[in-house]
Every structure is written in C-alpha cells, then in structure tokens.
Amino acid sequence: MAFELPSLTYAHAALAERGMSQETLELHHDKHHQAYVTALNGFVEANADLQGKTLEDIISLTYGDPARAPVFNNAGQHWNHIHFWNALSPAGGAMPGKLEAKIVEAFGSVDQFKDAFKAAAVGQFGSGWAWLIQKADGTLAVTKTPNGVNPLATGEGTALLGLDVWEHSYYVDFRNRRPDYVTNFLDNLANYEFAEANLA
Secondary structure, three states, rough: OOOOOOOOOOOOOOHHOOOOHHHHHHHHHHHHHHHHHHHHHHHHHHOOOHOOHHHHHHHHHHHHOOOHHHHHHHHHHHHHHHHHHHEEOOOOOOHHHHHHHHHHHHOOHHHHHHHHHHHHHHOOOEEEEEHHHHOOOOOEEEEEEEOOOHHHHHHOOEEEEEOOOOHHHOOOHHHHOOOHHHHHHOOOOOOOOHHHHOOO
C-alpha cells in the first residue's frame, strides 16, 4: 500500500487572512510534501524490508543509519508535514483551558511559552522544526530538530505542536523574516486544540 499525500482539511486560501497565502500552501502542500511522498514510495518499492511497514516503523528503522538517511529524510518529512497541516487552523491562536494550564505549569505563562518556542524556532540553524512536546513524565517542553528529524525519532516525547522552519514554509509570505513567521504562527495560525488533543 503506497503512502499518499493527505488532503488539507481547509481550503488553500483559508489561511490567507491569517498570514499564510494560498500560494504558500499550494507550493508547500501540493509540491514539497508530494515530493517527499513520491520519494518515500520509491524507497519502499526498492527495499523489501520496508514493504508493509507503517510510517512510524520506517522512521524507527532508519533513524540514525547513515546508509538509510535518504529513506529517513523522506519518511520523517512526510510524518512532520502530516502533523504540520493539522497544527494549522483558519481559527488558530485560541488556547483551550487544559493545554493552557499545562503550559503555565511548565513555562510560567503563555507568553513565556511563546518566547521559548520562538527562541527554538529562530535558533534552529538552517532547515528544521520547532516542537512543543509532552515528555514521558507528563511535563511539557520545547525542543527543535534539524532537517526531517522529529520527537518520534529522537524519543524525546510526544509531539503536541510542530512548526516547519524550512525556508520554503515562509519565504513567499515573510521573505527572510523567520521571527515574524513564528510569531504569526503562534498568535494566528496555531491549532492549539489539536495540540491539546495530543496530550497523553
């Protein structure tokens, strides 16, 4: 069974008033994400030990193996982007109570969480991701990963909310202003209900 590009749950133009243009979504979802899916399916077809495996299985099997880095990169990016589309919402920015309480417990305030998340996202040199995660002990933390790496691969915790900081995710709308892109995500686009639903 080949992996497939998931459909967006909102129209390509649905986020435009909140800072993510239709052009960005068409390029990012329809082109970039599709390229990862196509490449991953090619690797699976060529490697019998990957056939019939879940996406999570492939990530676990290939993470940290230099010989299989191309497989991991495409599997990781497929997983990351499935998460990312769900982490965006046309009604984003509003934080439900259960998540807010956990964030205040972990960071001191919502603003301090946003500062920590922004520092991780802006501080990720080159391409990568910023994440709000829930660790094994139930506490929340912010982390960042390079390229296609994610908390599933590293075992750091459960991904609650991830932000793509590859340049293709923001260059049409924000040019080289990654900090503005991150702030806009946190304030206007982040699907905090999705993050809360990911809590253990």
